[in-house]
Amino acid sequence: MAQDTAASAGLAQMLRTGPFHLALRAALAERGLALHRVQYKLAQRGIKVGVTSLSYWQQGARRPQRPESLRAVTALEEVLELPAGALTRLLESQTPVYPDVERPTGRSYRTLTEDSDVVRKLLADLGAPTDGGLHTVGQSERVLIGARRELLDRESQQVVRAHRDGVDRYIAIHCGDEGADPARMTVRATENCRLGRVRHVPEAPLVVAELLFDTRLRAGDTYVFSYGFRDGTAGESTEYFRGFPFPGGQYVLQVRFDEAALPVRCGRFAQATTASPRTARQELTLSGQHRAVHLVDQSVRPGLLGIEWDWG
Structure with a gap:
């Protein structure tokens, strides 16, 4: 008893x-x-x-x-x-927050809520500190949807500011759709950074990558760098969104579709958490020439912001 x-x-x-x-x-x-x-x-x-x-x-x-x-x-x-x-x-x-690392997007890049403990283990393996000393000032992302309706590629340009001395790296996380194979994903450092250590585990569709800066920042310094992830290892994708744990600067997201796979409808949305209703929905018009839609938010607030689409 x-x-x-x-x-x-x-x-x-x-x-x-x-x-x-x-x-x-x-x-x-x-x-x-x-x-x-x-x-x-x-x-x-x-x-x-x-x-x-x-x-x-x-x-x-x-x-x-x-x-x-x-x-x-x-x-x-x-x-x-x-x-x-x-x-x-x-x-x-209990949605986790990591002030020093990129918040993955979801469902097309699933948020940390499902894979948070795996992420913690991978960050610990990289020796990533609780506070990486950076916060984002502005960011622009381009997402490419392939001919099989899969999330094929993503490229990010990011502007960060150091809030302590000695910062020389950034931890980027890419979460694929269900069924994605992290062993076949690739990471590239394209501007003002070089690729460091990369970690993944078989049981979760995500990759954690260390991006090393070309200089060591002092508190107050800003830095611009670009990087990308090649995926294309999962099935049909229907949305891309990004999580912001803190208020930030401008965020630009563009989703481009292969001409062989064009959606019938696209729209932007916001969400307080992954468990909250979606709000601020707005229809987006697909550009005939560029086969793309985009959103611009001048001053992001904590929460989720993204684009969803229907295949019909």
């Missing part, structure tokens, strides 16, 4: 403080349910989710982000006899 009470108290604590994966793991242990049984109970409720995904969620290797995954989390609360909102609240409140 004492053991049951301690287990219940431990689960209650995890549900209060998180993180999500430890709370889920504690709830599974408390109920004594194997993952294949959880999958079966979810299927009875019309929710399809793989045992592998459930395993990743409880290990912290990934976090549920997509609408169908969030519906599965809500159903999990019922299956595991938890209070309504107990797990979804943890997902909404």
